[in-house]
Amino acid sequence: xxxxxxxxxxxxxxxxxxxxxxxxxxxxxxxxxxxxxxxxxxxxxxxxxxxxxxxxxxxxxxxxxxxxxxxxxxxxxxxxxxxxxxxxxxxxxxxxxxxxxxxxxxxxxxxxxxxxxxxxxxxxxxxxxxxxxxxxxxxxxxxxxxxxxxxxxxxxxxxxxxxxxxxxxxxxxxxxxxxxxxxxxxxxxxxxxxxxxxxxxxxxxxxxxxxxxxxxxxxxxxxxxxxxxxxxxxxxxxxxxxxxxxxxxxxxxxxxxxxxxxxxxxxxxxxxxxxxxxxxxxxxxxxxxxxxxxxxxxxxxxxxxxxxxxxxxxxxxxxxxxxxxxxxxxxxxxxxxxxxxxxxxxxxxxxxxxxxxxxxxxxxxxxxxxxxxxxxxxxxxxxxxxxxxxxxxxxxxxxxxxxxxxxxxxxxxxxxxxxxxxxxxxxxxxxxxxxxxxxxxxxxxxxxxxxxxxxxxxxxxxxxxxxxxxxxxxxxxxxxxxxxxxxxxxxxxxxxxxxxxxxxxxxxxxxxxxxxxxxxxxxxxxxxxxxxxxxxxxxxxxxxxxxxxxxxxxxxxxxxxxxxxxxxxxxxxxxxxxxxxxxxxxxxxxxxxxxxxxxxxxxxxxxxxxxxxxxxxxxxxxxxxxxxxxxxxxxxxxxxxxxxxxxxxxxxxxxxxxxxxxxxxxxxxxxxxxxxxxxxxxxxxxxxxxxxxxxxxxxxxxxxxxxxxxxxxxxxxxxxxxxxxxxxxxxx
Amino acid sequence: xxxxxxxxxxxxxxxxxxxxxxxxxxxxxxxxxxxxxxxxxxxxxxxxxxxxxxxxxxxxxxxxxxxxxxxxxxxxxxxxxxxxxxxxxxxxxxxxxxxxxxxxxxxxxxxxxxxxxxxxxxxxxxxxxxxxxxxxxxxxxxxxxxxxxxxxxxx
Ligand code: FES
Ligand code: FES
Numbered sequence: 001x002x003x004x005x006x007x008x009x010x011x012x013x014x015x016x017x018x019x020x021x022x023x024x025x026x027x028x029x030x031x032x033x034x035x036x037x038x039x040x041x042x043x044x045x046x047x048x049x050x051x052x053x054x055x056x057x058x059x060x061x062x063x064x065x066x067x068x069x070x071x072x073x074x075x076x077x078x079x080x081x082x083x084x085x086x087x088x089x090x091x092x093x094x095x096x097x098x099x100x101x102x103x104x105x106x107x108x109x110x111x112x113x114x115x116x117x118x119x120x121x122x123x124x125x126x127x128x129x130x131x132x133x134x135x136x137x138x139x140x141x142x143x144x145x146x147x148x149x150x151x152x153x154x155x156x157x158x159x160x161x162x163x164x165x166x167x168x169x170x171x172x173x174x175x176x177x178x179x180x181x182x183x184x185x186x187x188x189x190x191x192x193x194x195x196x197x198x199x200x201x202x203x204x205x206x207x208x209x210x211x212x213x214x215x216x217x218x219x220x221x222x223x224x225x226x227x228x229x230x231x232x233x234x235x236x237x238x239x240x241x242x243x244x245x246x247x248x249x250x251x252x253x254x255x256x257x258x259x260x261x262x263x264x265x266x267x268x269x270x271x272x273x274x275x276x277x278x279x280x281x282x283x284x285x286x287x288x289x290x291x292x293x294x295x296x297x298x299x300x301x302x303x304x305x306x307x308x309x310x311x312x313x314x315x316x317x318x319x320x321x322x323x324x325x326x327x328x329x330x331x332x333x334x335x336x337x338x339x340x341x342x343x344x345x346x347x348x349x350x351x352x353x354x355x356x357x358x359x360x361x362x363x364x365x366x367x368x369x370x371x372x373x374x375x376x377x378x379x380x381x382x383x384x385x386x387x388x389x390x391x392x393x394x395x396x397x398x399x400x401x402x403x404x405x406x407x408x409x410x411x412x413x414x415x416x417x418x419x420x421x422x423x424x425x426x427x428x429x430x431x432x433x434x435x436x437x438x439x440x441x442x443x444x445x446x447x448x449x450x451x452x453x454x455x456x457x458x459x460x461x462x463x464x465x466x467x468x469x470x471x472x473x474x475x476x477x478x479x480x481x482x483x484x485x486x487x488x489x490x491x492x493x494x495x496x497x498x499x500x501x502x503x504x505x506x507x508x509x510x511x512x513x514x515x516x517x518x519x520x521x522x523x524x525x526x527x528x529x530x531x532x533x534x535x536x537x538x539x540x541x542x543x544x545x546x547x548x549x550x551x552x553x554x555x556x557x558x559x560x561x562x563x564x565x566x567x568x569x570x571x572x573x574x575x576x577x578x579x580x581x582x583x584x585x586x587x588x589x590x591x592x593x594x595x596x597x598x599x600x601x602x603x604x605x606x607x608x609x610x611x612x613x614x615x616x617x618x619x620x621x622x623x624x625x626x627x628x629x630x631x632x633x634x635x636x637x638x639x640x641x642x643x644x645x646x647x648x649x650x651x652x653x654x655x656x657x658x659x660x661x662x663x664x665x666x667x668x669x670x671x672x673x674x675x676x677x678x679x680x681x682x683x684x685x686x687x688x689x690x691x692x693x694x695x696x697x698x699x700x701x702x703x704x705x706x707x708x709x710x711x712x713x714x715x716x717x718x719x720x721x722x723x724x725x726x727x728x729x730x731x732x
Numbered sequence: 733x734x735x736x737x738x739x740x741x742x743x744x745x746x747x748x749x750x751x752x753x754x755x756x757x758x759x760x761x762x763x764x765x766x767x768x769x770x771x772x773x774x775x776x777x778x779x780x781x782x783x784x785x786x787x788x789x790x791x792x793x794x795x796x797x798x799x800x801x802x803x804x805x806x807x808x809x810x811x812x813x814x815x816x817x818x819x820x821x822x823x824x825x826x827x828x829x830x831x832x833x834x835x836x837x838x839x840x841x842x843x844x845x846x847x848x849x850x851x852x853x854x855x856x857x858x859x860x861x862x863x864x865x866x867x868x869x870x871x872x873x874x875x876x877x878x879x880x881x882x883x884x885x886x887x
Contacts, residue, residue: 211765341778341864341867343769388830390832643872646871681865
């Protein structure tokens with residue numbers, strides 16, 4: 001039976017990769033496939049377009065924000081299409097159902113899922129087009145298609161002489177039947193997967209030609225800045241724009257949901273006008289708390305409520321009651337900002353009942369919703385165009401800046417670019433939540449008999465559903481958006497995964513122990529939070545691996561040996577741990593004044609262990625070396641894996657050494673890179689990364705390098721000073 | 733009052749408030765978007781350009797201070813479509829991740845090599861410490877600079 005192309009997409013891809021394309025949600029246009037005779041171009045599926053001029057376009061549905069999807073995903077499709085990846089021209093996907101992330105049912109890039117969720121579908125899409133091209137050539141030559149080979153974008157005749165370029169075949173291939181389950185290459189046939197390869201975006205990024213959100217320029221474009229309330233929950237009471245409206249270049253000053261917008265013909269003029277604006281804030285609903293109050297709030301909540309049990313085995317209460325000794329600690333972690341180097345920005349143009357938005361966003365379909373919500377438009381009257389992204393780290397999964405630009409563009413009715421200052425970006429972020437962890441270990445006969453971990457803090461989805469619910473339920477009328485948001489996604493009973501954001505990395509405690517209790521006290525101090533690189537793992541990794549170290553020392557055991565003996569049933573954990581120990585010279589003598597710490601953490605399906613070597617000199621922590629072993633399954637591009645490990649390590653060290661957002665009276669105190677420091681090259685340790693060979697399916701690499709480095713450094717400092725630090729950031 | 737600058741070898745005249753940072757003139761008046769905005773406070777180096785051959789933070793340089801002087805941006809780092817040796821090295825070493833800081837990194841590094849053809853690693857680190865890379869591409873930046881410095885040594 002011959003299927004049409006849309007059926008092909010639905011069935012073959014659902015069958016192989018779980019990509020639920022059958023969810024053809026209304027309100028979002030689908031991708032047109034087939035042959036376009038006018039343009040002599042063939043769109044075999046949602047990902048590929050081949051033209052008679054031999055151009056091959058690949059629609060990249062996971063944004064490129066540094067993590068390498070532009071190269072990695074292109075490699076997958078190139079492999080099966082049998083063309084060198086640099087022959088393919090990636091372009092950024094518009095919002096369309098085909099491009100949704102199957103794990104989230106939303107078109108979002110996050111959770112280190114791009115490669116794992118694209119692994120099958122993209123190879124199938126490439127293989128399918130390849131098969132149709134070969135069949136078309138075989139018909140031209142009247143030979144068996146099984147006798148034809150391909151090389152670098154050409155089909156080769158069995159006679160060894162003739163060949164046809166893919167471009168010459170597009171019109172014919174388009175009428176070939178779509179294979180229902182094309183055979184994929186076996187690993188020994190791979191030419192590009194697993195090979196180090198040049199990043200396809202490198203040239204544009206070293207010549208200054210890559211277009212980021214901030215670079216979007218439209219004819220007649222004007223510039224907007226927004227003054228927002230300093231305190232969380234503050235609102236505009238009144239503002240005095242009299243002096244401002246007459247300043248040079250100022251076009252309009254008006255209130256939007258989030259503050260007061262100033263629109264001017266030039267960015268600098270808008271900024272100068274902003275200084276002259278006085279706003280009186282209505283702080284009746286504003287928070288007044290400080291960071292210390294947040295911790296007090298958590299402690300009170302934790303005392304009152306032991307939390308929901310997320311995992312339990314044996315009898316922890318009994319283990320504690322019968323222990324020789326109980327180790328009882330708490331760890332506190334601060335709010336953290338994302339500090340993407342490209343500040344939040346977006347550009348929009350409202351004309352004829354439709355708004356176009358250009359934005360560096362990790363979730364374009366949520367951007368549609370945010371723009372619709374900020375205007376009187378419906379989501380299908382919004383088009384979101386994506387760009388290169390100057391760092392995401394989860395920040396750009398939240399679409400507040402798109403809502404702002406849409407509100408402004410809707411009012412001024414001309415192209416407008418909104419740009420946040422660094423100070424605004426730091427103070428109006430949605431933060432990695434501050435967290436409290438309480439841990440107890442029961443010790444008996446020189447051994448650990450029980451492990452209890454109470455995680456205290458908010459869940460990200462509580463905040464995120466406000467954006468996500470309407471995108472998942474596009475049939476819902478607009479007035480329901482906020483209700484849907486606050487009721488939550490789960491209320492609909494649609495396969496929304498459990499919110500693991502507070503407990504991931506703790507609930508999957510890998511070490512063997514008889515009695516175990518992992519609990520979550522769900523409490524929220526009202527500070528906006530969102531996904532932050534490695535999410536829950538960023539704090540749970542520290543709690544678990546620091547406490548493991550504390551127990552090992554308490555029992556007088558070597559921290560490596562203590563972990564190793566509890567990993568008998570976890571071979572992948574064990575292998576990275578042992579390899580990292582070797583790479584990090586664990587147990588070998590060190591010069592005086594230096595010490596090592598070790599930590600192991602699995603996140604997003606990837607196993608990472610690290611050994612950190614550190615010292616303290618002149619009142620500062622120095623990190624000398626980080627040895628890192630990683631098992632991320634089948635490797636698509638080893639160089640990107642190494643880069644991402646280093647990237648995660650430095651991101652984690654930045655948090656460990658400097659990271660802290662402080663609230664006073666409901667307002668963020670930090671503002672720019674002098675008081676929210678980022679690690680510079682002069683603080684960079686030597687890094688050694690080794691990838692463990694694995695045939696397991698590929699897992700993410702953008703985040704897993706981060707979680708272990710924070711505890712590994714803390715553990716090294718303990719080894720150095722004998723003092724345990726239970727609060728982040730670490731102090732010299 | 734009109735101000736004149738030479739940017740990437742071309743004379744340009746603007747009528748703009750003289751306290752406007754050079755960065756916004758480059759980006760919005762000249763449309764040269766390769767120079768980036770990261771902090772606006774001289775802290776990150778994303779906006780680095782050359783003023784008469786030496787790196788400056790264009791976000792913190794009012795245009796009146798550079799009137800009649802010569803500016804080079806990432807677009808002018810290598811003349812007419814060729815690549816500077818460092819740009820090629822950046823490609824060969826796959827330096828960029830998100831890439832947002834890299835124009836600034838290249839402008840700083842190219843000045844380093846122009847003044848010190850064979851810098852030690854310590855020289856490179858010292859020269860590059862004003863340029864933040866949030867993605868953590870520092871190891872590769874050092875390797876890429878060294879590869880070009882090495883070539884010069886051999887030559
Ligand atoms: S933007 Fe100029 S130094 Fe950061
Ligand atoms: S490559 Fe992203 S900030 Fe440097």
